[in-house]
Amino acid sequence: MGARVAIDKATLTPLVARMVDRGWLLYLADPDDRRRRLLVATNEGRSTEQHATPLVREVDDSALQALEPAQRDQLRGLLARLA
DSSP: OTTTTTOOHHHHHHHHHHHHHTTSEEEEEETTEEEEEEEEEOHHHHHHHHHHHHHHHHHHHHHTTTSOHHHHHHHHHHHHHHO
16 A cells, blocks of 8 residues: 555554544455455545545645646656656
């Protein structure tokens, strides 16, 4: 998960712990490997994501407003390659 969002493990671990504490994520035992735990979004977590996504897009758009649409796409592509 950390690699997908470009966050190192030292940052991701406490972030996930806070999300579990807030009831947004839940650990479940992996039925195929009892040594592993699966991280699953709760209904409250999915609802929070749905509420936050448009706000994040608005902030993103505001931060990139000086760029042309093609430049925004290029920047996002370059950043994705770095992640």
